[in-house]
Amino acid sequence: MEVLASLSPDFVADPYTxxxxxxxxxxxxRQVMTPDQGLVWLVIGYEAAREAFSSPKLSRDWHREWRQEGWEPPYALDMLGNTNMLMSDPPHHTRLRKLVSQEFTARRVEKMRGRVQEITDELLDRMTADGARHADLIDAFASPLPMIVICELLGVPGLDRASFHHWSNETLAPTSPEAEKEAYEQIMPYLGGLIAAKRENPGEDLLSALVHTADEGGDRLTEEELISLAFLLLVAGHETTVNTIGNAVRMLFAHPDQLAAVRADPAGLAEGLVEETLRYEGPVPTTTPRIALEDTEIGGVLVPRGGMVLVDMAAADRDPARYSDPDRFDVRREDARTHLSFGYGTRFCLGAPLARLEGEVALRTLLERCPDLEPDGEPGEWLPGILLRGVRSLPVRW
Structure with missing residues (x-):
């Protein structure tokens, strides 16, 4: 058994070694000991990862009665807000996905393109105002962009968005256990009140649509399901896009030839930059835990009943059995879009079209507006744990 935290001098900074x-x-x-999840079965192969994503023998539902002996779930898993697709298995997962898919459509996302461009331009106007030539890219641009977009998508009032930002940060990358607990205890009542307001006075936003949607049989999302879904959209729709933008810029700085190529053709290479970033330095390296319902074979390896499984997309997306020269960052890589950063199969992320849209618009416009963009010192500290991949700050100048 390997101890994952000891495999490199700083695993968070360089997990790929x-x-x-x-x-x-x-x-x-491989069975490993992780710094924050304990003993787990880590899926690092590309084909094995697709197999794990598709396996009905690996469960995400922590409320079933087969919890691993001697293991207590994190505080957050027992909170209101976990009745969502991420934390459920079929047929419940299938039902939720069907109801959400009726409203969170590719057409709705594409209609947001113009507004995403407006928000991007407004943020860059502010970042470069009065002749400013340097900024923290995370604070000034990468973080507020997806927060404004997801809040407008859900219909969150403007005055509440600073609180939303804080709650999102503390639930995914908490500064302390106490701060995480406080964030959960504040966000859930807020979401309940927001849903009540949408029920009374619906708008054109996605949350209003989800409150009132029903399938052909009259099935609707329950109150707890609505709160859980709103919470999932908030945290999944914000932090992941922040880190996609930040990681893409870090990778360009680390690969001058690729930066030169994107500078020369930001419109033509923005899509490739997003997809290669998702493959090479994705914002979510590993899945949240799964538990084997029974003895289960994954990639030819037997995982015993009760074993905790993490699908490591970061490792799978650099599998030399799947990608040629996988440790080379190449924005023109033709098969980059086959990455597993958004999951696979029935577990493929419903928000992927929005994440791709935001990333492409943000990075294209940034490089068009600031063609001389370069580092202005070292990036900030890494986000803690192995669930998120990104830095807290990214100083740049132009």
Whole structure:
């Protein structure tokens, strides 16, 4: 058994060296000790990861009675707000996805393109106002963009968005257990009140639509399901896009040839930049935990009943059995879009079209407006844990 935290001098800063060592040890699934999840079965192979995403024997529903002996779920997993697609199995997952898919459509997302461009331009106007030539890209641009977009999508009043931003940060990358607990205890009542307001006075936003949507049989989302879904859209729709934008810029700085190529053709290469960033340095390296309902074979490796499984997309997306020269960052890579950063199969992220749209618009416009963009010092500290991949600050100048 490997101890994942000790496989490199700083695993959070460089997990890929650790993944390479795990591959050398043999097999696409390895039992490891992680710094924050304990003993887990880590899926690092691309095909094994697709197999794990599709397996009905790996469960995301922590409320079932087969919890791993001696293991207590994190505080957040027992909170109101976990009755969502991420934390459920079929047929419940299938039902929720069907109801949400009726309203969170590709057409709705595409209609947001113009507004995403407006928000992007407004933020860059503010960032470059009065001849400013430097900024923290995360604070000035990468973080507020998806927060404004997701709040407008859900119909969150403007005055409440600062609170939303704080809650999102503390639930996904908490500064302390106390801060995480406080954030959960504040956001859930707020979402309940917001849903009540949408029920009384619906608008054109997605949350209003979800409050009132029903399938052909009259099935509707319950109050708890609505709160859980709104929470999922908030945290999944914000932090992941922040880190996609930040990671893309960091990767361009680290690969001058690729930066030169994107500078020369930001409109033509923005899509490729987003997809290669998602493959090479994705914002969500690993899934949240799954539990084996029974003895389960994944990638030819037997995971015992009760075993905790993490699908490591960051490792799978650099699997040399799937990608040629996988440790090379190449914005023109033709098969980058086959990455697993958004999951796979029935677990493929419903918000992927919006994330791609925001990333492409943001990065294209940034490089068009600031063609001389370059680092202005070292990036800030890494986000804690292995669930998110990104830095808290990214100083730039232009």
């Amino acid at each position: 650790a993944y390479a060592r795990l591959r050398e040890g043999g097999g696409p699934v």
